[in-house]
Amino acid sequence: MIRVVAAEDSYLIREGLRLLLDTQPDLELVATATSLPELLAVVDRHRPDVLVTDVRMPPDQGDEGIRAAERLATTHPDLGIVVLSQYVEPDWALRLFEPSAARRAYLLKERVGDIGQLRQAIEAVTTGGSVLDPRVVDALVQARVARERSPLARLTPRETEVLALIAAGLSNTAIAARLVLSERAVEKHITAVLTKLDLGPDDPAVHRRVRAVLVYLSEG
Template identity: 50%
Template sequence: MRVVVAEDLFLLREGLVRLLKARGFEIVAATDSAPGLLQALLEHRPDLAIVDIRLPPTHTDDGLRAALAARERMPALPILLLSQYVEQIYARELLADQRGGVGYLLKDRVFSDDQFVDAIRTVAAGGTVMDPDVVTKLLGRRRRGEREPLFQLTERERQVLELMAEGRSNSAIANRLFISEKAVSKHSTSIFNKLELAPSDDDNRRVLAVLAYLMSVPREGRTWSRHLS
């Protein structure tokens, strides 16, 4: 698997490169800035980008912006974000892409190389990997432990929500389930209502529904919420 790494801290960047090479990954570029990241992604077209959100030149959201800009040119590009912070707007923007192949991990919660490599392979395969702290923050306006609405979903609604979590469009969901797009829209509306996700200007109901689903999936001892497509 060909990987581009973007991290401005020298020791962390070199550590990532050494770890990934030791596990059989090909590092086609390792950069310390957003412009360097965008150039590397467009030049090498890797199988995965591992990106620190806060890169030079401004150390705000430059890394994410560069990755999303590259993804506009390469829609299937899997992106695994690394950050020291839970930054809601960035996670929501990435997940709102709806094309799958995304991850958001907190640096201080990566506890083993096996765990990290597993997350990389999940994202590269088109799945979603989210640190539970990120998910909890995004769903923070709901009461802690409030997952009961998921049990109100019908079997068909759970199937639709699962396919949403795979990043599939309404058209793709309809094809997979052999139903009409109108039926998918109807099921989606019912899902949003049962999860108490009212329309608003600042919340993407589809994103929040997927996050609620990810939190409900048994993690089998893993640290991160994940879903494989």
């Protein structure tokens, strides 16, 4: 018997999960929770094999499911966690699978009605495996392709660091002090950045810097 705790603040989805799990003779829903504090308390009390949790719930309706997984990785390292999300959010998936993908699954909520997929995820995390929704994989691949095509990919790590400091509003003097470089070296890095971003010399230098910052903020 696989003992499951479900954390979901929506009554309809919570009851839907209950009904689905009740159809599986070897899955037992031992408790439910509707907020992050309640989730942590229920896991401590019942010591389930698997937690199925929404990614957003009270108190903040932010990333509580991911925060719970990060905390439980330390306090309950053998707990399998299936995170359900309404959103194709690669950053959440990356956090969930850091530092290890073992016993972790990230599914879109639209999969919840498919007991086969939900069961597969529960069984996978119970045995140390992992599951990642194919749509999230697609989003991660697309993001990587976009980064590779971005002009920012042409910059060296040092040039990227200089551009980040320009975006933070630092002057050449301040950048030089921060990176322990000469102002002349900073100027050379900035010239290289503007050239690699295809910001030609036609615009005044201040306009080119602004445009470089816009590229960094929009694609960085």
